[in-house]
Amino acid sequence: MFKSVLVVEDHESTSISVRKILEELGIETVMYAYYCDDALTKLRNALSRGEPYELMITDLSFEEDEWKQNIRDGGGLITAARSIQPGLKVLVFSAEKKPAVIESLFDRQGINGYVSKARKDAEELKLAIDKIYSNRHHKPGHLREIIRQKNSHQFSEYDITIISLLSQGLRQKDIPGYLQDKQIRPSGLSSIEKRLNLIKGSLGFSQNEQLVAFCKDMGII
Numbered sequence: 001m002f003k004s005v006l007v008v009e010d011h012e013s014t015s016i017s018v019r020k021i022l023e024e025l026g027i028e029t030v031m032y033a034y035y036c037d038d039a040l041t042k043l044r045n046a047l048s049r050g051e052p053y054e055l056m057i058t059d060l061s062f063e064e065d066e067w068k069q070n071i072r073d074g075g076g077l078i079t080a081a082r083s084i085q086p087g088l089k090v091l092v093f094s095a096e097k098k099p100a101v102i103e104s105l106f107d108r109q110g111i112n113g114y115v116s117k118a119r120k121d122a123e124e125l126k127l128a129i130d131k132i133y134s135n136r137h138h139k140p141g142h143l144r145e146i147i148r149q150k151n152s153h154q155f156s157e158y159d160i161t162i163i164s165l166l167s168q169g170l171r172q173k174d175i176p177g178y179l180q181d182k183q184i185r186p187s188g189l190s191s192i193e194k195r196l197n198l199i200k201g202s203l204g205f206s207q208n209e210q211l212v213a214f215c216k217d218m219g220i221i
Helices: 012-024 036-048 074-084 099-109 121-133 141-151 157-167 172-181 189-203 208-217
Strands: 004-008 029-033 055-058 089-094 113-116
Touching (some): 004 036, 012 121, 029 036, 036 055, 055 074, 055 121, 089 121, 099 113, 099 208, 113 121, 157 172, 157 208, 172 189, 189 208
Parallel strands (some): 004 029, 004 055, 055 089, 089 113
16 A cells, blocks of 8 residues: 555645545555645655655645635646656546536546545545555546447537537527538528437436537537
8 A cells, every 4th residue: 555645725624534535545655735835845845855755646636725825726737746756646536527628637637536525535535545556547437428328429529519509509490500601511490300309318418408508518619
């Protein structure tokens, strides 16, 4: 198991809960930071001592107060931390649940795990830490399901266009006129309806509103 962990969390009650979990896992050295700038300083100091932290657990959102910070959120902290310690393992523990945001953390910032703050998050946090220690990634269950849904339909440029128009408030019956003006084919109302029904059917949705919300969350539109 990890021997040294840095926890970056500005809510004291959450820090106490995480501390209990880390104690149960038998982790020897645990340091806490309430600010991102302070966390980066602690990482630098540990490196200079030749005792680098093996894992950083961080939130994404931090409330602003009278202490002005150069790094204001967890995303910025992850980038800064990896710039000085590329091999640092990172577990995000946050209330953020938008799949597009979470996927971006894995794809663009290379985090090792994500746990959503919710009921029974203590057990999931333990599981995530164990998986990361074993060089595996941990993604929350709801994200895995949405990724499965996303992969069940390959969105074309045509699909994205008509869904984007719906998201902008254009009524389905008015979309043909827009497509005709832009010389996009097929532009008939029946073709649009069939395509939307096909997409909704493959993803398990019954309403256009559900499809639009899904595509927004996933960053498709």
